[in-house]
Amino acid sequence: MARYEIATIAGDGIGPEVTRAAIRVLTEACGREALEFAMRPGGAAHYTRSGAVLPDDTFAACRDMHAILHGAAGLPEVTYPDGTEVGNDLHLRLRFWLDLYANVRPIQLLPGVRSPLAGVEPGGIDYVIVRENTEGLYASRGAGVLLRGEFASDTLVVTRKGTERVARFAFDLARKRTGAPRDGRRRVTVCDKANILRSYAFFRAVCTEVAADYPDVAIDYAYADAITVHLLKRPDFYDVIVAENMFGDVISDLGAATVGGMGIAPSGEIGDGHGLFQGAHGSAPDIAGQGVASPLATILSGALMLRWLGERHADPALGEAAARVEAAVDAVLAGGAAVPYDQGGSAGCETVTEAVCRALR
């Protein structure tokens, strides 16, 4: 294995605890030499102290190192005068400044995890949401119009370039997925409201054009309202879903909820040159510092990071380490001895981390 520098931002709330946990597990999986976690400040608390939510040095590290690992950022009481949250800006700036256009959310029911859906077994839910991460409604963040307390507006932007690249990402991902596809063919589902808005109809049209280059992958379509029904009623239908930023945001939380919640859902935000990895959950300041947060989402995001680094640097040892981390998490969950609070158990952050490390050895 070569050596990789990871720009690491612990952030707010439970961010530091889950980041520490992921560092321990990833170090255990790859050895002390392979990964260097370069800790950098950032987040809402840092903003209140320093005025910078994402200090220049932190941004430079994120830009220049091999990957970014992030705990979580945000404190609900730390807002800008327009009412939006400061902490989210850390995240949004990294997304936009580093052009992390594909937000990848694997939705997978792991062994030992109980879905809130009746009658669903592990293996019964296994799809990936690819959320467009740099345009859509989010293009308008910080740029909405607010007039005399009477009127506000924001703009939903869909470009051909932005849609093409995220659609290609989704189709490429579909091709790479392992396990037998349901109907003998991999599938990408385009989630939009093409029936109502031109920008969504355009999103759909561009995805359909891209599909022509992937004759081996099926394409289908679902409206953003209707897909919420399908994700409850026939989650096993889905393979890869691609969606505009805001819809992707909403349905990836919904998907996560069906497989055990945000505390176990990993996320990777990937551009052509950079990758940011963190759990899908927020900073949960209400439970911060109590040791009860689950580190699993961050640990599994770390595994996504290893796999991405491995592909990018043609370093198969990293892909193998990723698989070992995932297997260790599966073993811990299936074993039932160190079940985190959010999964109905009573194992704290440390205990779960220790159990994953033990399973890794």
Add this chain to the structure above:
Amino acid sequence: MARYEIATIAGDGIGPEVTRAAIRVLTEACGREALEFAMRPGGAAHYTRSGAVLPDDTFAACRDMHAILHGAAGLPEVTYPDGTEVGNDLHLRLRFWLDLYANVRPIQLLPGVRSPLAGVEPGGIDYVIVRENTEGLYASRGAGVLLRGEFASDTLVVTRKGTERVARFAFDLARKRTGAPRDGRRRVTVCDKANILRSYAFFRAVCTEVAADYPDVAIDYAYADAITVHLLKRPDFYDVIVAENMFGDVISDLGAATVGGMGIAPSGEIGDGHGLFQGAHGSAPDIAGQGVASPLATILSGALMLRWLGERHADPALGEAAARVEAAVDAVLAGGAAVPYDQGGSAGCETVTEAVCRALR
């Protein structure tokens, strides 16, 4: 009972069958003299024949009569050149032209209905989503920018007036709700993404101002992504939810899915002067004319119509008739003798309608 004229648009796909069913049940409940169902053409099929999705006469009837009953409109292959669906325009025009600003979606798990959520019992889900229905992202329908196949945009609009009135509607509705509130106090939850966009932060701020006039009703907040998790994990927490148009669209389908799906979910779209009632489902052309569609969503929407008419015209007999229709539907579902296909039974549209009529007698 006085006599009420109901502008009735059967529409496309299963629209005609479910409309017929609702007319039968409502007539049974109120007697032949109370309601006159004035059938008017409209929808995607009518558009292909005549060029008008909502003919002037139909619109005039909707504007001038006491209420509007609608089956469903839309055929996926009938689209405008920009890719959006023609059939939806019927619905959208009525919403916008008649200023039907509150889209009311009761989410209630009825006896005998199985939720896809594990361990939820009838009574365990009982809240109402109030979707702002005339602005938000939908303000942009038909008005998005589309440039040279390279760029598309739509605008999300939030006004003080539009938000105030729908917030008041939600708080008034909370006050009117019966049944013991969870924490001894009724509650309105504001669903937005105030953390990201100015327009959503503005929506939240205006709702919060309105809340000051309702000290007896609690207010709380949920981000649109996070609420999808809560609606699966603790649906019993919710009482009334108010949301911007597009988020309201998405979460009302999600809510419906948790209580048996679109085939059983009623909807009322209400303005200061008009009310439009129809099932939450679409026109389902794939099953049209086979007699397998469930009429229950339309029948229950008819009950909402009766209750609204009753309040509006101070005619308590209508409210009583509404309660009888709902009780009849409950009895049919709980009885298990005429369970519609979408609820796992094998009773067709006619059989279910007949059973509801029998229960009413």
